[in-house]
Amino acid sequence: MKIRLRVRFAPEDAKHAAGAAHWCRQFYPSVSAVLEQDSVLLESDAPEGHRLAGIWASALFNERAALEQAAFRLQVLDRLGQ
Amino acid sequence: MTALPLRCRPAADDGLLFVNDSGSFFRGDPEFASRLLSGRLEQADEAFLADRGHLVDEADALSFDAHTFNVAERIGRAGTLDYLILVPTLRCNLACTYCQVSRVAEQARGFDWSDAHLAAVLELIDTLSADQVKIEFQGGEPTLRPDLIRAVIERCERFSARQFVICTNLQELSPEILQLFDRSDLFISTSLDGDPGTHERNRTKGRGSKFFANLDLLLSRYGAEKISALPTVDPSSPPEIDALIDAFRSRGLTKIFLRPINFQGFARKRHSHSREQDGAWRSYYERFVRRLVELNWANQDTVLEESYLSICLGRVFRPGRDRHVDLRNPNPAGVDYLVVDYDGSLYPTDEARMLTRSGVIDLKLGTVGSDWKGETWRMLNSHSTNQFDPACSRCAYQPYCGRDLVDDLSRYGRVDMARTSTEFCRKHQWLFDLIFELVYDKDAAVQHSLRRWLRLDCEAALGEAAP
Numbered sequence: 001m002k003i004r005l006r007v008r009f010a011p012e013d014a015k016h017a018a019g020a021a022h023w024c025r026q027f028y029p030s031v032s033a034v035l036e037q038d039s040v041l042l043e044s045d046a047p048e049g050h051r052l053a054g055i056w057a058s059a060l061f062n063e064r065a066a067l068e069q070a071a072f073r074l075q076v077l078d079r080l081g082q
Numbered sequence: 083m084t085a086l087p088l089r090c091r092p093a094a095d096d097g098l099l100f101v102n103d104s105g106s107f108f109r110g111d112p113e114f115a116s117r118l119l120s121g122r123l124e125q126a127d128e129a130f131l132a133d134r135g136h137l138v139d140e141a142d143a144l145s146f147d148a149h150t151f152n153v154a155e156r157i158g159r160a161g162t163l164d165y166l167i168l169v170p171t172l173r174c175n176l177a178c179t180y181c182q183v184s185r186v187a188e189q190a191r192g193f194d195w196s197d198a199h200l201a202a203v204l205e206l207i208d209t210l211s212a213d214q215v216k217i218e219f220q221g222g223e224p225t226l227r228p229d230l231i232r233a234v235i236e237r238c239e240r241f242s243a244r245q246f247v248i249c250t251n252l253q254e255l256s257p258e259i260l261q262l263f264d265r266s267d268l269f270i271s272t273s274l275d276g277d278p279g280t281h282e283r284n285r286t287k288g289r290g291s292k293f294f295a296n297l298d299l300l301l302s303r304y305g306a307e308k309i310s311a312l313p314t315v316d317p318s319s320p321p322e323i324d325a326l327i328d329a330f331r332s333r334g335l336t337k338i339f340l341r342p343i344n345f346q347g348f349a350r351k352r353h354s355h356s357r358e359q360d361g362a363w364r365s366y367y368e369r370f371v372r373r374l375v376e377l378n379w380a381n382q383d384t385v386l387e388e389s390y391l392s393i394c395l396g397r398v399f400r401p402g403r404d405r406h407v408d409l410r411n412p413n414p415a416g417v418d419y420l421v422v423d424y425d426g427s428l429y430p431t432d433e434a435r436m437l438t439r440s441g442v443i444d445l446k447l448g449t450v451g452s453d454w455k456g457e458t459w460r461m462l463n464s465h466s467t468n469q470f471d472p473a474c475s476r477c478a479y480q481p482y483c484g485r486d487l488v489d490d491l492s493r494y495g496r497v498d499m500a501r502t503s504t505e506f507c508r509k510h511q512w513l514f515d516l517i518f519e520l521v522y523d524k525d526a527a528v529q530h531s532l533r534r535w536l537r538l539d540c541e542a543a544l545g546e547a548a549p
Contacts, residue, residue, distance in 0.1 A: 010120060023476050026502040027511070054092030057115045061090035061100075062476035064119075068087040069103060069475060076150055 003049030007056050008039040016067075020059035028055055083128070083137045086149055090115065091478035091515070099518050100548070102136055104152030105401060105481035109522060110548035126549040134546075156481045157469075158404035158411055164212035165405075165419035167432055168203065170195050170230035172222040172424040175253050178285045185222050193222070195230055199426040202451035204237045206422070214243035218271075220432060222424065225250050228258045235265070247271050251285070252296040263300065263308075270300060274311035276321040276329045284314070298333070306334035312389075317342045317363040323373050331377075331386060339389035340370055344433070359505060364512055371516070378534060379527035385534040392535045394513050397482040398521075399536055399544070407431065409484040409510075412467035416447050416459050426450045430462060433488045443491055462487055465497050473501035479514040521545040 009017055021033040021040055030046035033056070042052040091099040098115050101107040108130075110118070117123050123131070131137040135152075138145045172193040174185035186193050195203070207215070215238055219231055225248065238244050246268040263270060275281040278294055285293075300309055311333075313326060320326075330338050342359055367388075374386045396403045404410040407419060415430035422428060427446045429435040434445035445462075448454035468474040468485045477483070489506050490497050501507045520528050521544045532544060 013119065023473070026473060026500065027477070051092045051094070051096070053112060054096065054098055057112060057119070058090040058092050058098060058478075059476075060119060061088065061115065062478070065087040065089045066472070066475040072087055072103075076153075079150070 001049075002043055002045040003052060005042045005052040005056075006039050007042065007053065009060065011038075013060055013064075014038065016060055016063040019063040019066075020056070023063060024055060024059045027059070031055060033059075083132065084140055085118075085131070086136055086138060088118070088136060089476070089478040089480070091518075093522070094515075094519060097522075097547075099478060101478040101481065102149075103156070103481060104149060105156055105398065106134060106136070106152070107398075107478075107518075108134065108546045108548055114548045124549075130548050152401075155401045156411075158413070160404070160412075160414045160418040162212050163210055163418055163420060164214055165216045165218075166207070167218045167220050167419065167421040168224075168234060169220050169222060169421070169423045169435070170224055170227045170234075173226055174221055174223040174251070175226070176223070176251050176285055188223075188226065193424050194227055195424060195426070199422075199424075199450065200230060200233060202426060202449075203234065203422055206450055207234070207237050210241075213241060214245075215241045216245045216247070218247040218249060220249050220421075223251055223253070224248055225254065225256075225259050228256070228262060231262060235262070235268075245269065252293050252300070255296045255299065260303075263304070268308075270304075270309045272297065272309065272311050273314060274329060274335070275313045275315070276326045280321045280325075281329075284316070301333055301335075306336070309335070310337060310339075311335050312339045312341060314341050314343055315366075317359060317366070320363075320366050323366075323370050326370075327373065327377065327386065331384070336384060336386050337389050337392075338374075338386070340367060341390075344436075359509065368516060375527050375531045378531045382530070385531075387531075387535050391513070391517070394482070394510075395517055395532070395535055397484075398514070398517060401481075408486055408489075411469070411480075411484045413485045413487070414466050415462035415487070416454055417463075420447075420454070422450050428454045430459070431488050433492060437488065437492055442495065445488065445491075468501075471501050473507070477511070479511065482514060483510050518545070522547075 017035055017040060021035050024031055024033040024042070028044070028048050030044050030048050031052065032043040034041045040056060042056055044052060048055060086102055088100045088102050091101070093099055093109070097109050097111055099107060099109055114127065117127055128137060135145060135149055138149065172186050173188050173190055175188045217234060217238065224231060231248065235246055244267045246265070248262070248268065249271045252272050262268060273285065274297070275284045281293065297311070311330065315321065327338065330336070342363055371388055371391055374388060377386055378384070393406050393409060397409060407413065416428070420428055421430070421432055421435050423435050426449050427435070428448045428450055429438065429445055430447060437443055438445050445458060447459050448456060465487055466485055468480055468483060474480045474483070486506050487497050490499060490504055493505055520532055523529070529544070
């Protein structure tokens, strides 16, 4: 059975949404993630279907973290004088 | 306060796992995630995060440095060369269909070290600057050349700590071999695919009784501590779980490294399905682990464990465990360990020698006695980390995971596959999901096994949850 979930994201998350949708599909090939204006439509007929909300929240989180991590690494390198 | 980067992974239920760059983790519910994402943390959230070092005051240099230190602890530091895998002969007295190294017949000529190869190996040992050494004898069947094994061992007397491992099929046990095995610094590694019927079908084809008699003789002579046995499982027809466990448990062998056929050597052709593992294998593996949990709970005097799960568990809870060379990050090639093949060729890993022998790609680094840090060495080492991979940067399990270039080359013929498309990545995402499911499982039997596998005496919870 296909499970669908539409999640509206906050304006501050809009800049991470495209990346999050892309990586959702990479990490969970059975999940379809289609972006609309201020929301994403997630679909899956695999066991992942039962945790679509968590998958989307994680994807948004990780997209943001990847960018923060890059900035943090620059700080660390700066601290180490490199 | 500055929130340090956290990555996230959805759990099987509604919960989410949060992991920072140093591998420190906790669980939270979707409402907590929403507050964290939007920056609208409650006082209890802030206190929880600050207490665990996830929120740091910009003026607090000590906390910032502590986090940096913890991140650095997660980055493997390969030491000096102190681990050699030596292949004194490629000849073998068995003909297993899934032989990973494409061994040659026992009577074949030209597949043993020459005198010059032995001299160069001994010279290499003389140049090692470490004061400890580990040497693993692989094959072929290394016990076909006990003279070469003895020469190497004698050359290692100067090291303050020595460990030798002979990987053998235990078909023949001559007095000469037994004399070698009697050494307290020598360990025996063999293959045990399950009950005699399974083992014989896979390997010995009529000579099974000799293998089991030899294995049992060694166990009675030395005890189980000196001997490790590993099963190779054909995922398309895995043995019955209890029968496999009993083959080990009945002999006092408590560590079982549940390995599917390695996509190497003869197995590439004869077991081509072994390139990717499917849901059926994962399900078998999980049932196997859960059966171990049940048995450990029922009999608390014995701790049965699946070795790779314990390695992965160690990667979560014990940063700095970087000597398992199939799972570490970075995973440098030809730095702290090296393989010397039967013809004196040097390889970065045992699998690299198998791939070269299969004609897939030439990963030979050089020849023993010459400098091996050439172009192949440099190319391998420039891709040895998962730190900057775009997929790994978005994966909560990156601090625990690793990089295995040779595995990617073996399965896909390239190292630049999208990480999430590789068997290595899928397998480890699944394995770490299983580990965290166990960590947050309230079942006393599960917690008992986890603590024994981690060698912990404490009763504290292994995983925390945000408010």
